[in-house]
Amino acid sequence: MTTELTPAQDLPPGTALRHPTEADHARLQVALTEWWGGLGGEVGSMQRRLMVPRLFLQHFADTSFWVEDADGSLQAFLIGFLSQTDPRTAYIHYVGVHPERRRSGLGSALYHRFFALVQEHGRDRVRCLTGPNNLNSIAYHQRMGFRVEPGERTEDGVPVQPDYDGPGLDRVTFVRDL
Structure with missing residues (x-):
C-alpha cells in the first residue's frame, strides 16, 4: 500500500512525497544506473545497484522517502534508517535526485524530512558517507x-x-x- 505523505512547502509544485514500497525496486535500480552520468563505468553502476538491494525497501521504507512527479516518474529518493546499535544515531544510506531536478531543493527537502523523522524517534545524530x-x-x-x-x-x-x-x-x- 502506498501512502502519500502530507504535502510540503519545501517540495516543488507537482511532486508527491511518499515512503517507497518493495514494488519500487525496479525503478530504483534504473535510477541507480542512469542518474550518475556513467560515474565509474559499468562497474560503478553495478556497485550502486548492489548497494540498494530490495531489502532496503522491505525493511526501511518507513524511514525512507520517494518523490514522484504527477505522472508517477521518480524524481528523488532517500534511503535511511535508525541505527539498531546506537540509539542516538540514524543513517542516510543512499540519496538520488534526477539529473534534471538537481539544484531544485529536492535533495535538501528530503534530508530535512529525514532529520525531522529521526528527531521524532529521539535520535540526535545522522551519519552518511560518499566516495572520495x-x-x-x-x-x-x-x-x-x-x-x-x-x-x-x-x-x-x-x-x-x-x-x-x-x-x-x-x-x-x-x-x-x-
Missing part, C-alpha cells in the same frame, strides 16, 4: 551541516577511510548532530 572522488557530494554534505570525519589518509585535502566498504572501496564519512 565525488567532490560534489562532499561539498553538498558540508553545506548541509555535516562534518567530515577524520580519515586514515588524505586525498586532495579530503580525509579518506581506506577500504571502508571492502578492498579498494574507500569512503569519506560524515556526521551531523541535530
